[in-house]
Amino acid sequence: MKKQYVIPIFVPHLGCPHDCIFCNQKSISGQKKQITKDDVKKQIEYFLDNIKDKDSEKEVAFFGGSFTGIDIEKQEELLQAASEYLNNGKIHSIRISTRPDYIDKQTLKRLKKYKVKTIELGVQSANDYILQRSERGHKFEDVKKASKLIRWYGFKLGHQMMVGLPESTRNDEINTAKALIKLKPKMVRIYPVLVIKGTKLEKEYKEGVYEPLPLPQAIEICKTLVRMFADKKINVIRVGLQNTDEISDPESDGSEVVAGPFHPAFRQLVESSMWYDAVVEKIKKLNAKVKEVEVTINPIDANNVIGHKRENVLKLKNTYDVDLIVKQDENMRQGKSKIEVLKT
């Protein structure tokens, strides 16, 4: 399979008249000025020069903001710049992200004209009260309508959901995942809410009205959601916000994060925890005292099985007095494992 690269282009808060409680797009994207077609071209050229694997699949992704909410002229300017690289074969696809209430037939026809392949919708929750509490300004019905229309026009559909929104419970988040599964997205991103500087959520947090999810709880719920999507063969392409200069440990200089379940390797924590559960489940099924267990996995999964700072190895030893041996085998399919008990 060809390697895939994303060429990210951040479109900060352009045209977004909303003010979602958790959002400060300028902080999230780390960018404070409007972008032009020249910025798009420069960014693409920069990545093309630096991607060593020339045969790889390259996708230009317009992140942040609400792409289809920006001026139509600006949308066309940015898409035009990216589509030149699509037409000359230097990139292979274009992706945009937007709000569900900024999707209609006209918009989708425009995106088709520039051969956009994937549209990601910021859903955040399937519960209308939570959407309203987060000042999203749309309802879940908008997500349903937009998702159906996007699929009907033949785009690849993506969804983004959040965990830990104000007043959202674990059940609400599970229900959101169930509701999204029904809409058949090809891919999903899961973002635990972080309190970002300059947002209304920061104010609520400082007033003691909002309390972010602790890290272990955020890992637990994300683990459940990842499993639900994986069971339905929906690709979870991100868990946790990308670590940048602004989205970093609240203690570090320049961080825009005030509080919340931030971890630079959040996804790894979630996946490691899933591997840990799988090994423990296997051990519990055996009617003997297990002393040593060998897990054979694809080398790509090795870090997750071992855990961040060897967490899984240490936890298995401390909790169950079991030694974990990790065997790497190129022939194992990624995500699959063979678990064998070596000593009982």
Ligand code: SF4
């Ligand atoms: S709609 Fe998107 S860009 Fe606009 S405020 Fe909400 S999260 Fe931010």
